[in-house]
Amino acid sequence: MRAVTIHGPKDIRVEQVPDAAIRHPTDAVVRVTHSCVCGSDLWAYRGRVPRQPGQRIGHEFVGVVEDVGADVRTLRRGDRVVAPFVWSEGTCAYCVAGLPTSCPSKGFWGDPGADGAQGEAVTAPYADATLVALPADVDEDRMPAVLALSDVMCTGHHGARGAGVGPGSDVAVVGDGAVGLCAVLAARRLGAARIAVFGHHRSRAAVARRFGADIVVLADAGSVAAHALELTEGKGFTSVVEAVGTADAMAAATAVAAPGGRIGFVGVPHGSQDGIDLRAMFDRNLTLAGGITPARTYIPHLLADVLSGALDPAPIFDLTIGLTDAPDGYAAMDERRALKTLIRI
Amino acid sequence: MRAVTIHGPKDIRVEQVPDAAIRHPTDAVVRVTHSCVCGSDLWAYRGRVPRQPGQRIGHEFVGVVEDVGADVRTLRRGDRVVAPFVWSEGTCAYCVAGLPTSCPSKGFWGDPGADGAQGEAVTAPYADATLVALPADVDEDRMPAVLALSDVMCTGHHGARGAGVGPGSDVAVVGDGAVGLCAVLAARRLGAARIAVFGHHRSRAAVARRFGADIVVLADAGSVAAHALELTEGKGFTSVVEAVGTADAMAAATAVAAPGGRIGFVGVPHGSQDGIDLRAMFDRNLTLAGGITPARTYIPHLLADVLSGALDPAPIFDLTIGLTDAPDGYAAMDERRALKTLIRI
Incomplete structure (x- = not known):
């Protein structure tokens, strides 16, 4: 064969x-x-x-x-x-x-x-x-x-679950690859009130919106936090899905999570460890959950x-x-x- | 005054x-x-x-x-x-x-x-x-x-909660300082089935036992994982409290957590970020939760x-x-x- x-x-x-x-x-x-x-x-x-x-x-x-x-x-x-x-x-x-x-x-x-x-x-x-x-x-x-x-769909679902998405959640998805897009679908299915996607690719914005994203932000990693805080009046998102696996993506995910929030991480780690800010997680009582779906x-x-x-x-x-x-x-x-x-x- | x-x-x-x-x-x-x-x-x-x-x-x-x-x-x-x-x-x-x-x-x-x-x-x-x-x-x-x-008692309680301790939990507490000892008390109060403490100080073992620890292991950080795996027939503990804040303590906490387990981190981070093993967390679907109580x-x-x-x-x-x-x-x-x-x- x-x-x-x-x-x-x-x-x-x-x-x-x-x-x-x-x-x-x-x-x-x-x-x-x-x-x-x-x-x-x-x-x-x-x-x-x-x-x-x-x-x-x-x-x-x-x-x-x-x-x-x-x-x-x-x-x-x-x-x-x-x-x-x-x-x-x-x-x-x-x-x-x-x-x-x-x-x-x-x-x-x-x-x-x-x-x-x-x-x-x-x-x-x-x-x-x-x-x-x-x-x-x-x-x-x-x-x-x-x-x-x-x-990929189960991975997006695991990210949304790790992020604690449920009815009324305010969700940020970091990454507009296939996993991030499936996380949007999963978050919508789980009842999210609002979903914002932070990505790089104009061509994927249409898919993100079709999947239920309310907001698509095309931004380099360094400016994700500023955009996210503006969208949430400085509070951050209660549920964040890290769907890339890089240090930049994890740093962005940590930066945009609201106090008491959860980060669902499903990007296969390729440097994402370096993006964790444990002191910020400590001060804001963030939870990191996820892994291989x-x-x-x-x-x-x-x-x-x-x-x-x-x-x-x-x-x-x-x-x-x-x-x-x-x-x-x-x-x-x-x-x-x-x-x-x-x-x- | x-x-x-x-x-x-x-x-x-x-x-x-x-x-x-x-x-x-x-x-x-x-x-x-x-x-x-x-x-x-x-x-x-x-x-x-x-x-x-x-x-x-x-x-x-x-x-x-x-x-x-x-x-x-x-x-x-x-x-x-x-x-x-x-x-x-x-x-x-x-x-x-x-x-x-x-x-x-x-x-x-x-x-x-x-x-x-x-x-x-x-x-x-x-x-x-x-x-x-x-x-x-x-x-x-x-x-x-x-x-x-x-x-300190609320910090230990927060660690036990972050670690998901409930009735029947198999709990490891990394650290035998006042926070770790209070985490033992908290875990016992929350219904843990078994509590093992990994510490350094012989003098504190008696307090740990008085607080409800079933097992007290005095070991350097590098050998905690081996002891923990032996105690759990290779499985690891379902709930782990990181009660120190150092890289060694976080590395030990990650190493001893069972697949699907939770790490409650309440040690004020002083290097503990370096002890996180995100790849292990990914592969084993570990959750990290906690922070300032x-x-x-x-x-x-x-x-x-x-x-x-x-x-x-x-x-x-x-x-x-x-x-x-x-x-x-x-x-x-x-x-x-x-x-x-x-x-x-």
Whole structure:
């Protein structure tokens, strides 16, 4: 079968790889129909995080079950499924508590030795626990929105939850990438009274507004705080989502949070530690909560709204390509010609 | 009147200062009967945080109202009161929300131009909002415990709350100073199933156990994590209180927190920012919450238990002196001959 591999910085290839196959009785083989490129894949693409030459890549997918191991109970051949970006075995204390990202048996698609999601098929460990089956009659048009549940929509939701967003919240989202935009959707869904997005990209402002942002501020990191304080009469926002992972973004998030406020951090940390201002957090009693999203826990909660169309993250995909064009799909995101690339397989 | 002043590192004096007096109609004058020395006072004593030469010092007191301004409604001469370490005006959005430490009119006893708590009397701004009256029949023996509500007991309580302590929690307290010990008391009161204290001082282990600690580990900072993981079969503690403020303490707190756990941070940050491991927080979905305790909000909640004896932080005071001996009281704490010095005035 064919799959995307990474051989070094900016060296993405589509190659023949060993076929996905049942190796353990709890495995399923899933034929991938939709995958996509994540902002976190770009860190590898840019050489900022290491990968083994030829390592598989991609961790978001929707597909059709092709085969199941002898111990798989809830899935059968032909089922459509969406996968969270972390697999987990489902019965440990963390899985039961809703934190499958801390399951001792967890793993990531694309880990060395594991199938990546950007390929024709995937061997899915702990299939019953990992995969979420979709109703048989899901409209094909909904699949991009369902795919977003693999990671980015659940990550935005986790950011909004970490920020304590609820009915009436005054929300700032720092970052207008796909995660930030999904945080806007999540905050709107959770009942926020007002949502302000602080970003850099004029082209994304329209998506932010479509997703429910009331205010979109295009500003360099250094001026975010001044804008935010002006918007809140000096008070700051009660809920802030840090959706980038850089020092600048975390510093901005801390600066714009109101006393007693919460920062939901879901940007994968790439320097964001340096942006924390613990003294400001101490003086203002700020809470920092978030981390890697437990997507498997959130998918069942969000899926109904996605299927009904009430929650529609699909507009984050502004480029759709075939598997062969994966190198171009990465380049487009790297060069900011695309917000998020969907790979239709 | 006489009061304690600080003129430089290790230069504590007892001097004549202007009498406390009503300056605004919302002021009260309180004759101080009990004050004490805080670990945070030691930062000034050691020259680590600047003070103006001759500045007043001390921010914890219990006393008797001597005079009230024309607009004071709830207090009268002769009332016994306990003061939180921050005054606040009581009607702003933050005061109403229970976060008087963010009141725009807030101030600290000992701020330049304000009376310190270590002295014969204090002018208390916004007396109705700031001071908490005690029942007329409070036993004199309870006064040290009541005094602890000014700061340290409420700080320990805030740490336990930030750490999410509730019935059944498995709690680690990093630090065996007065704040850490009060966090033990607070965690026990909130229903913790198990409390482990990580400290340095053999002499404090007995107090920790008396306060409800099940386990006291005397260990250098570098080995706290190993001890903690052994105690929890590798899992870590669900609730961790960081009660020191140093990088080592924060690093230990992060290291011993279980996935999905919470760190309550109440050590005044003196380098603790450097101990945060945001990547570990991200991977394990840790929450960091805490800050300066809103003592004025907590005092009414904790006072009944203090008055009944159900909550008794008094044993943190292991040295009682008169006002004249304040320099010795500071030296005793600085040299770790005393855990916390009570000044009986």
